[in-house]
Amino acid sequence: MTKYPRDEFDRVPENSARHGVHRASLEVATRSLVPVMIFGVAALCVGLLAFLIVPKISGQDTAVNPPISHASPTAATAPGTAPGTKASASATPSAAPRTTAVKTPSPTPTPGSVVDKSTPVAIFNATGIGGLAAQYSATAASDGWTVSQTGNWTGAPQSVSSIIYSGPAQKANAEALGKLLNIATLLDSAEMGIPLTVVLGPGA
Structure with a gap:
């Protein structure tokens, strides 16, 4: 106890837990x-x-739901099915489509590319050897050619045998006749007035 009288600051509970301001x-x-x-x-x-x-x-x-397969059920072979059975045959591809053959049109022959043995042929002898034109005429006729005239050559002297054909349309005929008579010289000229003219020169 203090000797001083109690004031308002002394009114603090004795069991207060607060200490300090x-x-x-x-x-x-x-x-x-x-x-x-x-x-x-x-x-x-x-x-x-x-x-x-x-x-x-x-x-x-996600593991519980596996992805759905889109494979066709008929494409797989059943387990334990031997090859060659109906199950394995369903997995084989279908037969190849049929192909239609297209017929190629044959080319149209151009004039002068086809041999026509009915074309008139004239054979002249320019060698002076008698009977030579008739001999060649018989050879051409036996091969199917149409000999329309034979005789002696009255034109300019010839150094070799030749075949004179009238225009490109007679070129194939001249080549075929030249192989038959063994004449290599071919001349394109319309002066003779005959489709094919054979002139037999030296060496014929």
């Missing part, structure tokens, strides 16, 4: 942070569980 404010601040810390720890635990467990659950869901 700033102790009360510190206790209130500490007490208010506890719920915040508890909430933060709980949120952290929930986030950790979601990070670890949710991917596993979603992975199991």
Whole structure:
């Protein structure tokens, strides 16, 4: 007990837990942070569980549903089926499509490319050897040629035997007749007035 009389500052409970001027404010601040810390720890635990467990659950869901195959059921061979049976035959490809043959039209022969032995042929002897024109005439006639005239040559002297044909249309005939009579010289001229003219020169 003090000898001084009690005043308003002495009216403090004897069992008060406060000591000092700033102790009360510190206790209130500490007490208010506890719920915040508890909430933060709980949120952290929930986030950790979601990070670890949710991917596993979603992975199991995808594994349960395998991708659907679009293969035709008839294309696969049944297990245990021997080759050559109906099941394996269904997997074989269908027969190849038929191809239609296209007939190529034959080329139209151009004038002068076809031999026509009915064309009149005149044979003249320019060698002076008697009977030579008749001899060649018989050879041409026996091969199917039409000999329309034979005789002696009255034109300019000839150095070789030749066949004179009238225009490109008679070229094939002149070549065929030259092979038959062994005459290589062919002349294109319309002066003779005859489709084919054979002039027998020296060496015939």
